Amino acid sequence: MRRSFRDIHGILLLDKPLGLSSNQALQTARRLVGAAKGGHTGSLDPLATGLLPLCFGEATKLAGWLLGSRKAYEAEVRLGATTTTADLEGEVVETRPVPALDTAAIEAALAPLRGRIVQVPPAYSAIKQDGVPLYVKARRGETVDVPSREVEVYRLDVLERTTDTIRLHVECGSGTYVRSLAVDLGANLGCGAHLTALRRLWVEPFMAPAMITLDQLRAAAEAGPDPLDACLLPVAAGLAHVPRVDLDPEGTRVLGFGQPVPLGEGATPGRCGVWGADGRLMALGDVDGAGVLRVLRGLNLPSV
Incomplete structure (x- = not known):
C-alpha cells in the first residue's frame, strides 16, 4: 500500500520479529506510519526479538540519549559448542562434552560475569574499525582484532536449565553483548557455548512496554490515521525517567x-x-x- 510521508512525532515500542534486521524493521514501520523521519534506539540482531523503540520526527533527537539506557533480555544459551558468530547463525568451530553441572558450578561460572566487567565483543558485530563494521571484515576472511571494553551487567540469573541449555535473565548497560556473555559462560564452564535465542524485554524508561507488532501496525494503518497514531507514545515518554x-x-x-x-x-x-x-x-x-x-x-x- 503506497503511503505519503508526513511530519509525525512520537515513539513506537515495536516488538521486532525474528529474522529482520533493526533497520529493516524500522523502514517497514516508518512506511506504515508514514513518518518522514525515523530512527531506532540501539539495534537488535536478526536472531533477536522483542522491544525495539523507534523514534519518529522530533523524537529522533532523543534516540542517542536512549541508546545508553539500561536494558533487559531473556537469553537461551546452548552448551557444548562454539560458533564463528557466537550464535546459532554461525558455523560450529569446536564441540566439547558438557560436564554434569550443579547449581553451584553454574553460579560460580556466572559470578565473574556480573558487575563492571571487561568484555570482548563478537568479531561478527556492527562495531566499526577504520570506518568498516567488524562483521564486514570478518566475512571477507580478514583477521579481526576486536578491542575489549568495559560494560555493566546488573543482573545475570538462571531462569531454567536442561542438560545442555541454560535460559538466562540479563539486565545490562549500553554496549553489552549478550552473545559474548554466552561465550564467556561456556568458557568458564569448560565446554564452550553459543547464543540460540534472545528476546529484549525492556529498555529504560520503557520498563513495562506495551509492544506493537508489525501485523498490529499494518491493521492500524488499514483502519486509518487515528488508530495508527494511537500506536505511538508522545515524545515526552522518552524522558519519563x-x-x-x-x-x-x-x-x-x-x-x-x-x-x-x-x-x-x-x-x-x-x-x-x-x-x-x-x-x-x-x-x-x-x-x-x-x-x-x-x-x-x-x-x-x-x-x-
Missing part, C-alpha cells in the same frame, strides 16, 4: 534562543526534560551544580 523542569515565560523566551537559564540553587543537577510556559516540551536539558539550565537537544514540537 528524568526530572521535569517547567519554565516561566521569561525562561521560555531565553531558552528559545538557546541561551542558558538560571534556575537557582534549589534546582536538581543533571539531565532533565524542559517544558515551556505554553506546556510544550522544548528540550532535553542539563542543570549544572550552580543551578544553570543548558540545552542538550532542542525540540521543535507543535504547541499543545
